[in-house]
Amino acid sequence: xxxxxxxxxxxxxxxxxxxxxxxxxxxxxxxxxxRRRAEAQETPSPIRPDPAAKHGGTLRYGVLSAPAHFDVHQxxxxxxxxxxxxxxxxxxRRDPRDGQSVIPDLAWKWDISPDGKKYTFYLRKGVxxxxxxxxxxxxxxxxxxxxxxxxxxxxxxxxxLFTTVGDIVVLDPHRIEFRLTEPRPRAFMLxxxxxxxxIIVRKKSLDDNQGNLRQVMNYPGTGPFKHVSRQDKEVxxxxxxxxxxxxxxxxxxxxxxYHLAPFSxxxxxxxxxxxxxxxxxxxxxxxxxxxxxxxxxxxxxxxxVIQAFWMNMKKKPLADPxxxxxxxxxxxxxxxxxxxxxxxxxxxxxxxxxxxxxxTPKAELVKRLGYxxxxxxxxxEARRLMKEAGxxxxxxxxxxxxxxxxxxKLWAVAIQAMLKxxxxxxxxxxxxxxxxxxxxxxxGHFDLAISAIVSSLMDPSDYFTAWYGQYGPQNYxxxxxxxxxxxxxxxxxxxxxxxxxxMVRKAEDILEQDPPLIPxxxxxxxxxxxxxxxxxxxxxxxxxxxxxxxDNVWLAQS
Amino acid sequence: xxxxLARRALFALGTLVGVSLIIFVVLRxxxxxxxxxxxxxxxxxxMTPADRVRIMHDLGLSDPLPVQYVHWxxxxxxxxxxxxxxxxxxxxxxxxxxxxxxxxxxxxxxVVSWLVGxxxxxxxxIKPNSWADNLARxxxxxxxxxxxxxxGMLIVLGLLFxxxxxxxxxxxxxxxxxxxxxxxxxxxxxxxxxxxxxxIARMSRSCLLEVIREDYVRTxxxxxxxxxxxxxxxxxxxxxxxxxxxxxxxLGFVLGGSVAVExxxxxxxxxxxxxxxxxxxxxIVVQNLVLLxxxxxxxxxxxxxxxxxxxxxxxxxx
Numbered sequence: 001x002x003x004x005x006x007x008x009x010x011x012x013x014x015x016x017x018x019x020x021x022x023x024x025x026x027x028x029x030x031x032x033x034x035r036r037r038a039e040a041q042e043t044p045s046p047i048r049p050d051p052a053a054k055h056g057g058t059l060r061y062g063v064l065s066a067p068a069h070f071d072v073h074q075x076x077x078x079x080x081x082x083x084x085x086x087x088x089x090x091x092x093r094r095d096p097r098d099g100q101s102v103i104p105d106l107a108w109k110w111d112i113s114p115d116g117k118k119y120t121f122y123l124r125k126g127v128x129x130x131x132x133x134x135x136x137x138x139x140x141x142x143x144x145x146x147x148x149x150x151x152x153x154x155x156x157x158x159x160x161l162f163t164t165v166g167d168i169v170v171l172d173p174h175r176i177e178f179r180l181t182e183p184r185p186r187a188f189m190l191x192x193x194x195x196x197x198x199i200i201v202r203k204k205s206l207d208d209n210q211g212n213l214r215q216v217m218n219y220p221g222t223g224p225f226k227h228v229s230r231q232d233k234e235v236x237x238x239x240x241x242x243x244x245x246x247x248x249x250x251x252x253x254x255x256x257x258y259h260l261a262p263f264s265x266x267x268x269x270x271x272x273x274x275x276x277x278x279x280x281x282x283x284x285x286x287x288x289x290x291x292x293x294x295x296x297x298x299x300x301x302x303x304x305v306i307q308a309f310w311m312n313m314k315k316k317p318l319a320d321p322x323x324x325x326x327x328x329x330x331x332x333x334x335x336x337x338x339x340x341x342x343x344x345x346x347x348x349x350x351x352x353x354x355x356x357x358x359x360t361p362k363a364e365l366v367k368r369l370g371y372x373x374x375x376x377x378x379x380x381e382a383r384r385l386m387k388e389a390g391x392x393x394x395x396x397x398x399x400x401x402x403x404x405x406x407x408x409k410l411w412a413v414a415i416q417a418m419l420k421x422x423x424x425x426x427x428x429x430x431x432x433x434x435x436x437x438x439x440x441x442x443x444g445h446f447d448l449a450i451s452a453i454v455s456s457l458m459d460p461s462d463y464f465t466a467w468y469g470q471y472g473p474q475n476y477x478x479x480x481x482x483x484x485x486x487x488x489x490x491x492x493x494x495x496x497x498x499x500x501x502x503m504v505r506k507a508e509d510i511l512e513q514d515p516p517l518i519p520x521x522x523x524x525x526x527x528x529x530x531x532x533x534x535x536x537x538x539x540x541x542x543x544x545x546x547x548x549x550x551d552n553v554w555l556a557q558s
Numbered sequence: 559x560x561x562x563l564a565r566r567a568l569f570a571l572g573t574l575v576g577v578s579l580i581i582f583v584v585l586r587x588x589x590x591x592x593x594x595x596x597x598x599x600x601x602x603x604x605m606t607p608a609d610r611v612r613i614m615h616d617l618g619l620s621d622p623l624p625v626q627y628v629h630w631x632x633x634x635x636x637x638x639x640x641x642x643x644x645x646x647x648x649x650x651x652x653x654x655x656x657x658x659x660x661x662x663x664x665x666x667x668x669v670v671s672w673l674v675g676x677x678x679x680x681x682x683x684i685k686p687n688s689w690a691d692n693l694a695r696x697x698x699x700x701x702x703x704x705x706x707x708x709x710g711m712l713i714v715l716g717l718l719f720x721x722x723x724x725x726x727x728x729x730x731x732x733x734x735x736x737x738x739x740x741x742x743x744x745x746x747x748x749x750x751x752x753x754x755x756x757x758i759a760r761m762s763r764s765c766l767l768e769v770i771r772e773d774y775v776r777t778x779x780x781x782x783x784x785x786x787x788x789x790x791x792x793x794x795x796x797x798x799x800x801x802x803x804x805x806x807x808x809l810g811f812v813l814g815g816s817v818a819v820e821x822x823x824x825x826x827x828x829x830x831x832x833x834x835x836x837x838x839x840x841x842i843v844v845q846n847l848v849l850l851x852x853x854x855x856x857x858x859x860x861x862x863x864x865x866x867x868x869x870x871x872x873x874x875x876x
Contacts, residue, residue, distance in 0.1 A: 068596045154609075157603075233826060234728040269724045270727050272724075273718055275724055432589075439589065439591050
């Protein structure tokens with residue numbers, strides 16, 4: 001016997017009523033629903049709890065986490081973001097499921113005006129900082145005023161992403177508007193807001209510390225984990241934020257972030273011995289060993305770093321673009337990648353991140369002079385250029401400043417041999433400690449130099465200014481090319497992606513012929529984790545700075 | 559005796575003042591910018607000259623050198639030893655937290671060196687040029703020659719790949735868990751102790767060989783005393799004096815060696831802190847740790863000198 005209610009003819013059954021009501025309601029609400037759908041498409045959903053996920057347990061995470069100070073905004077190193085990120089949220093964020101898409105965070109929605117000059121963010125209500133205070137638009141304003149226009153004595157490397165941000169206006173306690181002096185590509189601006197560095201801090205924390213949080217260890221955030229204790233250069237312990245706004249997250253009860261230096265034997269041995277569950281920045285040997293383990297997942301992904309070689313433009317032979325192009329062509333890149341394969345994982349690339357959609361595709365790049373496996377044609381061209389520039393006999397006695405890191409030391413010796421053999425350039429290696437290297441590079445006390453530099457975004461407009469801009473902070477060569485600078489400005493302003501792409505390719509061509517630096521390689525990150533760690537897949541991430549909050553990670557065996 | 563103590567204390571103080579001046583000047587003369595470590599490469603690159611002046615002032619690095627030195631002496635007097643440039647922790651906190659681990663390693667290494675070195679030296683001395691003596695002498699040379707950090711790395715890798723073992727990665731003090739604490743300190747102590755044990759073996763062998771030929775030892779044997787009693791009761795106490803002297807010196811080597819060995823074993827002791835502080839150009843931490851090491855060295859040698867009188871009744875201090 002059915003337990004469905006029966007109805008007589010002519011009578012309105014419950015089912016018929018509900019169906020009719022549904023149709024009527026849908027007809028009445030249709031436009032509103034469609035509008036909402038349109039908004040939903042514009043504003044993707046935040047991370048939602050996974051019903052299959054298990055709650056509880058402690059994740060033991062090994063990463064460089066001994067920061068020189070505690071101010072995340074002022075930092076540029078994983079030592080801060082690796083440990084502190086789980087305690088904070090951003091306005092919007094990169095999706096931890098792919099590391100690329102931009103999704104809501106403390107702002108549940110955003111609008112961009114048609115002229116691209118106003119970004120309005122709608123903030124969540126009822127969000128609390130870890131000290132119990134309410135989160136409001138004033139906190140966002142204070143945070144971003146500081147990032148955009150840092151107070152005296154505060155240095156924020158990502159201020160340059162927001163140079164077009166003029167007024168930051170609080171419309172109401174849960175709505176804030178960023179007014180740009182001129183529009184920028186949406187992807188660039190949203191990527192800048194979604195950068196993992198731009199954590200939202202309390203206005204009061206900034207006011208109480210004169211805008212400088214360098215020596216404030218535990219300033220409250222709104223993030224999924226709360227500070228418990230920290231032992232310098234050992235471990236930072238956090239516990240689940242029971243009042244987290246994203247109900248159901250995080251899954252973990254406790255997070256222990258162990259300070260283990262990148263590529264170090266301690267990191268490798270701690271992971272292989274099962275002392276930690278997740279290792280970030282493993283050395284290639286340990287990573288390969290981990291990959292062979294049946295209960296381990298080992299992944300590689302792209303890092304936001306270029307390994308580069310600078311030539312001081314103030315030195316006469318190096319000011320000649322032909323000499324610099326000859327040096328560029330004299331580099332045997334496949335060999336250079338091979339030389340360091342047991343020290344750090346690398347991949348070949350040009351002047352734009354080789355994995356970025358706007359760069360020359362790899363298949364095309366490896367056919368170009370300077371990137372081919374067979375370097376004979378490139379060397380022949382390099383010799384011709386040297387001769388044309390009047391240096392057919394080579395150049396002697398160049399001062400080659402090498403940063404005291406294993407990768408650069410290995411490369412320096414190989415490059416010294418390549419330059420001598422291919423174009424008869426003789427140089428003397430001078431290995432210096434990291435801080436000395438940056439002093440020497442900034443002061444121009446070098447002829448040739450090798451090191452690595454970072455960008456915040458994959459978008460070329462970020463690093464075209466910093467690395468290749470005439471007054472760019474990392475333009476150590478002192479390079480300038482008016483055609484490039486004009487083009488870079490156009491790229492910054494162009495809102496049409498296909499036009500931008502064409503311009504970026506054109507810029508690449510300029511850089512190939514008149515190199516401001518020589519791209520040696522692009523780093524990859526090696527991570528490994530035991531298979532009990534779920535919800536984390538960094539294989540499509542760009543860098544290690546945007547997605548490291550662990551809110552959607554759970555343990556299969558707690 | 560009091561006069562002697564006062565004179566030695568004065569010498570010790572002079573030595574420490576000298577060391578402090580040298581390390582203070584050297585750290586400020588050396589090239590390298592602490593702001594690179596503090597602000598990161600990008601931060602340092604985007605810093606304006608005005609920012610630099612302000613931050614250097616906040617760190618106390620823009621004061622004249624004599625003023626900086628006086629501030630340091632004041633910090634020593636208050637017992638805080640100054641603050642790290644970076645996270646604002648005092649150096650005293652660092653020493654209290656990490657010092658016990660390094661001290662344990664040093665003391666355990668000394669114990670290991672005596673436990674290994676002395677029996678080997680005795681066996682070598684009582685049976686000179688025997689196979690046991692040759693083996694002991696070869697082993698001693700081997701352990702002196704092998705760099706401690708290399709041996710440490712081999713041990714770490716061997717334990718990892720053969721047994722899947724790694725010692726605890728954070729500090730566990732003896733009073734928190736003796737077993738875990740032992741796992742942290744035993745490796746570095748054995749590596750350092752074996753190298754020092756080799757010196758002890760060679761020194762005790764040569765001293766014992768000399769003493770064994772003395773008349774009073776021959777007399778003891780002639781009286782029919784057992785060989786064991788002759789060696790351990792009559793010869794050894796008199797042969798130990800140079801061994802104790804060298805142990806004081808060796809403690810200095812242990813302290814110096816612990817810097818590299820702690821690094822190899824990944825032990826978060828003071829030696830490792832010193833290496834990190836040097837890399838970070840955290841000169842406040844470096845100068846205090848170097849001074850601490852110097853002070854320990856001076857105190858240990860002073861104690862060794864004083865112990866002579868207790869060990870050898872013929873010695874009197876005037």
